[in-house]
Amino acid sequence: MADFMLQLLLTFDATLRLATPLILCAMAGIFSERSGIVDISLEGKLLSGAFVAAAVTALTGSPWIGLMAAICASVFMSLIHGFACITHRGDQVVSGLAINILASGLTIIIGIALFKKGGQTPALSSDERFRGIEWFGVNLMDNIPIIGTIYRQLISGHSLLVYMALLAVPLCAFILYRTRYGLRLRAVGEKPESVDSAGVSVAWLRYRALIIGGIFCGIAGAYLSISHGANFVREMSAGKGYIALAAVIFGNWRPIKAFYACLLFGFLDAATSRLQGVDIPLIGEIPIQLMLAIPYIVTVLLLAGFIGRPTPPAAIGVPYEK
């Protein structure tokens, strides 16, 4: 039983690690979609962030410079998206897809040109990464049963970027619902005419939303390549941007709900990883194929019934013309 508890705890621990890029991307998605811009380019921004973080860290030796560079790269991608679909009123889905393809090709080409490793970047040493932080008093807390273990395994020991992701959620909720900018942002996604007639620039509001999204995606990318991992591997985002977008829809474009959706996806991922080939009491060993299919089955079930009808921002996907 104690062993089972520990395994469960370790699964929750893995959930946090796997959910971190999803949470950050989902927050990015919420900002951009709440402002009325469809953002399927989360994947591309995540990937370019991951590449730039790993490449710059490998070249400079500092993960902080890598993180900053990743944010810049991802914001730059956001600005391209904005330029195409805010300034020039292009189709937002097409522009987003273009960014994903651009990121996929560009990261590999630049990677091969810089490092000659088939698109990978060199492996980083431990002090060139954001590693887990031991919290104060971990060894002291160990004396307390259960709570000590939870404290050690679940709360302490994650990388700085994981805690940043967790803090991003209340921050987003605060910005969206408690600030003037948030109010205008929500308005611009519902009825841009009203914002415009109040004398506020629709384009500038949307650009700012995309920039904020770029910052979050950049951090998420850096997490993949210089915190959780130690180098960039081609296509390493592996669809996480799309899953984050699904989480945004699951969460009905609300930060807290989207956060729960990300945790659910992270948990399913962690559980399928850990339960492969494990004898589960009463059930026995579940075949790998079924195990790997579970996240998809759950997604379909949730979408089909358990989640209420999602209500997207009214003006989403519509370029604003005066």
Added chain:
Amino acid sequence: MKLKTTLMTAAFSMAATIAMGADFKPAVIYDMGGKFDKSFNEGVWAGVKKFTDETGVEVMEFEVTNEAQREQAMTRMVQRGATVVLGVGFAQADAIDKIAGENPDVQFSIIDVSWLDKPNLRQYAFKEQEGSYIVGVAAAMASETGKVGFVGGMDIPLIRAFGCGYVQGVKATKADAEVFENMTGTTPTAWNDPAKGAELTQGQIDRGADVIYQAAGGTGVGVIQAAKDAGKLSIGVDSNQNHMAPGSVLTSMLKRVDVAAYSTFKDAMDGNFTAGVQNLGLAEGGVGWALDENNAELITPEIKAAIEDATAKIVSGDVVVHDYRADNTCPM
């Protein structure tokens, strides 16, 4: 008039090329990743280089950067008078099958393919199960907990064959050893998900594994990293990956694609080219294990002796490693 002259010159030079084509002219088409990918393609490049160094014959090269180029590149090589064309990797199978059919006078060869049938096409397949068996022996010897792991990429019979060979090697060395086998996914993204690879590895380590073998492409980078972060051992695959985390990668299962590349050109040059499937195993030097300065301290004399013993037994036929692909089951 001028155009006519140009055309005639062009026709003449083409005729000259074809005439020269009677000579020996090798060509290789590297696949995505490029020839310095520190992996599969670079292995082929090593074999090509060895051939050029020994014989002085230059090999025409092309590096494919997107899917559509494979067929074009092969046609182009044939037009340029290549007499033997080597394709790298199963992704080129369809292209080479088509071009080989269209050019029956040109010899073709492809690595990692065994299911095609053309009279002018040689195919190289590897007995990955044998290489995996011997690294399984090493894993069982190096493990202190008696528990070892395997992380596969996409769940396909090839990767099952890696896992199955590994389990056989582990169990033959330590009958009571426990092997955790995980697959990353069922879609091609499973080859490029180091984050998932790291989590699978962490999960196995949490259950007590202390040596983890990966056959998972880019995902495997995460496996090696996670093992290093946890202070455990990992085993690399395909090419020598010992350098990726020196002192933490126990060894690497080598697929000697350089041997396939070298022998393709050497046989073609000497007039010994044969079509059909060549199965390269331990006996043919087609698979093996890596020992260099990065893992010299990890490979104790006992481990080395055990690997060599297992190798000798497989080569002599005393031990037959079951191939998962033969009947889609693993006896273990």
